[in-house]
Each structure stands twice: as C-alpha cells, then as structure tokens.
C-alpha cells in the first residue's frame with residue numbers, strides 16, 4: 001500500500017471545508033493525510049476543529065511579517081517541515097505571492113463558491129445572487145497567479161431558488177463544496193488526473 005499524500009490545509013474561518021476533509025480522512029476514504037493546519041486568524045473556529053481531531057495547528061499572523069513575501073516564505077517553511085506535498089486552501093482569505101504560487105505550482109488547490117470563471121473574488125455567492133443567475137455552484141481549481149483563474153479540477157452546480165436569499169444560497173453551495181473538495185484531493189492523491197494546458201482530465205469527465 002502506498003503511503004497517504006501529506007496535505008497541509010490553510011484556513012482563516014469556520015473551517016467547514018476542513019471538517020469535510022477530516023471526516024473523509026477519518027472514514028478511511030482518503031488516500032491523503034492532513035499533516036498540519038495553518039491559520040492566519042487566531043480564533044478561527046477551524047483551529048478548534050483541527051485541535052479536536054488531534055491535528056497539528058500553527059497560527060501564523062501575517063501582521064508579524066514585513067511583507068507578503070516574507071509571510072508566504074514562512075508558510076512554505078512550515079509546510080515543508082511537515083513534508084507537505086499538497087496545499088489546500090480551505091477558506092484561506094489572503095492573497096498569496098507569485099513566489100508562493102510558483103513554488104507550489106500544481107500542488108496548490110483552492111475551493112471557491114461560484115462556477116468559475118464567473119464571480120471570482122470576495123462574496124461570490126452574493127455576486128451570483130445579485131446578478132440574477134439561475135444556476136451557480138462551486139469550483140475546485142489549481143491556483144495560478146491570477147485571482148481564481150487556475151485550471152478547474154471539479155465543479156458542482158446549485159440552482160438559485162425563487163425564494164432564495166444570499167445566505168440560503170451560500171449554505172446550499174457550501175454543502176456541495178464539502179462534497180467536491182475531498183473528491184479533488186482524492187484524485188490528486190491517486191494520481192488519477194492529468195493536466196494539459198488549462199484542461200484537467202478527471203475520472204468524472206463524460207466519455
């Protein structure tokens with residue numbers, strides 16, 4: 001049996017996506033293991049989730065560093081000290097430097113609450129709601145230098161209901177996030193995806 005893929009998860013918030021990964025891992029459904037969780041927010045609930053499950057957590061405040069590059073270099077130091085081979089951004093609300101992104105190229109994924117390339121950036125669910133789209137969703141992608149522009153690994157669609165609010169919509173999108181993020185991690189851990197340019201070929205692609 002091959003050893004599980006060592007994963008580092010970066011968080012800033014409530015950590016429900018982190019929880020989804022932990023749950024899959026604990027159910028024995030993931031060929032990956034979270035080695036460390038890094039939070040840039042001290043009292044993020046994600047930190048508590050990691051502690052509750054016996055996972056190592058590091059709090060690294062960007063405020064303690066002179067530049068984005070210096071903060072990101074420390075992130076890389078910590079991740080590499082845990083032997084991390086895949087970095088998962090799970091609600092990590094900070095832009096990363098081009099140095100960090102190129103260092104972790106195709107070993108860095110993010111989850112975003114819209115059907116990219118629509119509605120990148122902050123408050124994607126509200127952006128979609130306000131735009132009046134009928135269908136939105138979520139995307140997991142390899143991070144590149146742009147804002148939510150990297151090659152897409154998996155997406156899930158979520159319909160907008162006639163009596164929706166941005167909050168209700170966001171909570172239904174979140175359910176789908178929890179489903180697709182572990183799938184993307186599992187595909188990477190299994191080496192069952194192939195990237196050609198912007199196109200990511202996965203076991204889910206219709207023949």
Ligand code: GAR
Pocket residue numbers: 012013014015016017018046090091092111112113121122123124174177
């Ligand atoms: C999720 O909805 C995630 O898609 C979003 O932050 C939330 C984190 O929730 N990320 C972004 O908007 C990144 N651009 P969580 O802390 O409960 O996993």
